[in-house]
Amino acid sequence: MDATLERMPALYLSHGAPPLADDPVWPGQLAAWAAGLPRPKAILMVSAHWEEAPLAVGATETLPLVHDFWGFPEHYYQVRYAAPGAPELAASVRAMLRGPGTPVQDVPDRGLDHGAYVPLVEMFPDVDIPVLQISLPTLDPRKLMDIGRRLAPLRDEGVLIVGSGFFTHNLAALRHVGPGVPGWSAEFDDWGQRALEARDVDALLDFEHTSPAGRLAHPRTEHFAPLFVTLGAADAAGDLDGGRSVIDGFWMGLAKRSVQFG
Template sequence: MTLPTLFVPHGGGPCFFMDPAGGQPDPMWRPMQAYLAGLLASLPERPKAILMVSGHWEEPEVALHMGDGQPLLYDYYGFPEHTYRLSWDASGAPDVARRAGTLLRGASFPVREESARGWDHGVFIPMMVMVPEADIPLVQMSLRKDLDPAAHIAIGRALAPLRDEGVLIVGSGMSFHNLGARGPQVTPVADEWDAALTEAVTDPDSAARADRVARWEELPHARFAHPEAEHLLPLMVALGAGGDGPAVLDYSDHVLGWAVSGYRFG
């Protein structure tokens, strides 16, 4: 069975785990938490492994992590002390990493392998919600530092065969990511950007979809929504890997005054 691909929002820092007693997060984050918690049940079958690309890892060329992501990389700042002791101890998936590397090299993409870097919060925070038992192996893949949209769509296309091999491909980022712009005054602009992005991402013509999303900077308020593009680029990988199948809006809500969306492909 062919698995879909996903672009999911990973929230802000350890947003789902701010209560040291393990209670509910701030109400603002609960719909996003519920969406992430329901993703596994929404799939046609349980993945054998996950390949995840986060907006928090860039390398000059694509890098694949061959280890188990430990110790975790707590790459957020100014949060309560207990959030630097969170754990998600899934096993790595070096076999999937090697297979992904073979696919990428076959598509003429240079690939580097490494085992020292811990999984960043763009991986372990959403995975703690989505796979709380940490019982699905995971491999993290980096973005390419040039953040070229068309290249990342092509990288996704190269990885598409993994979907028939029980691997769930997940892009982890945020559809809106301007940390300096928050509050209700931002919402009208964020809504206009989100509507334009969603229209492009869900274009029923897959070729037009890829072209429109690759030209994301032409959408209204694009560089306001993303002063830097790293949180949007995981979307390109998920879209490319999703192939010619349907693309749907999987999640939509508001946090921090931002419209935030998640998408499913294939």
């Protein structure tokens, strides 16, 4: 199937953890989602698991994965995803984002982390689409939306922009609750669904104050932050109104809501 240059959607997905691969439902949901997308020319990933300032551009050639997790069974460390590098995409990203007061750095030895490769293994298992990962240079939602807006023209060049996080993420709090979905996770997910459906970007930007249990759902912002890059890429293209939740439900008590714009 040849790559297309039609405008690509912008995605925010919940990436789970390495055991996502063994879940009876989630891998199939991700695969079905990808099957319904136009084929990307390249994929630009922004993962919750790479915070570095100034904004960093990762490897432009195939490198070993970053297995940035601990205490899992050995087979999770044997996973490989040798995606082609994307040097042309990297050059475009530098040109779009670099300017006076906004440096962009290259980190050529930084491979894809689990926030990037865990969902890609399920969505694009043929490993034949170039992938570039960039860092989160800040957790400020408004600044991240601006980055997304500046990257939005890439969508018209066949680039799939993916913000990869987790719609709720508080592992410490999960240790103190029993089975089932904690109230704070369910409440935040319900609020987030309604805010997305209403296109209430202002509420999302100020989620720590406008949402129920915002600080419990996200004691740090890093897993929600990639959503704002996606929202910026959607806003610049005028398709915030076309957003929809593609995956919902919960995994180990955390909301796995994932959304598509365009």
